[in-house]
Amino acid sequence: GENVEQHPSTLSVQEGDSAVIKCTYSDSASNYFPWYKQELGKRPQLIIDIRSNVGEKKDQRIAVTLNKTAKHFSLHITETQPEDSAVYFCAAFTGANNLFFGTGTRLTVIP
């Protein structure tokens, strides 16, 4: 089955700096890669996604890159703000039509 690994597990950055979270996946048939933000005690919410026919996608301060050959994808947050503090999960939609989540990265933005 699919195995999604996510690093780092915790990340602290100063306000205004950039944050990068990396994920790898094992199923070469995976074709869709969403990123979710989960604030403490709240539901996961989709913040950006990328399909396997695209290498990069950007939405304001958030960008995602995908390297299909290496089977890894990354989330980039620029100009971080305190409200970006949360747990971020990557996920891969596999050839078996299931969504597998990474283990999460707790991002703390220090004012």
Added chain:
Amino acid sequence: EAGVAQSPRYKIIEKRQSVAFWCNPISGHATLYWYQQILGQGPKLLIQFQNNGVVDDSQLPKDRFSAERLKGVDSTLKIQPAKLEDSAVYLCASSPGQPRSYNEQFFGPGTRLTVL
């Protein structure tokens, strides 16, 4: 539009007791998912429904977990009997389309289960 509703929000039970969770998906969403999220981990899919049929329940511990979506709308997830390791947040999600092409999944607020 109204979001995915779940109840109860919190539940505390003792091991070997039974518990049931309820989910009402977004109106018109054909696909419904139940996930288990253990503290410090990502959500893990337990079961996926398309209308009232099961699409995938390969990760559901069937000796103690059961789920149904009889009329293709609301769903219930039951644990009987509960074990300590079942302590987790149980998330329900729904999506509008066919399961074989990805559609955004909208999550409910979850039910936090504590088994003592």
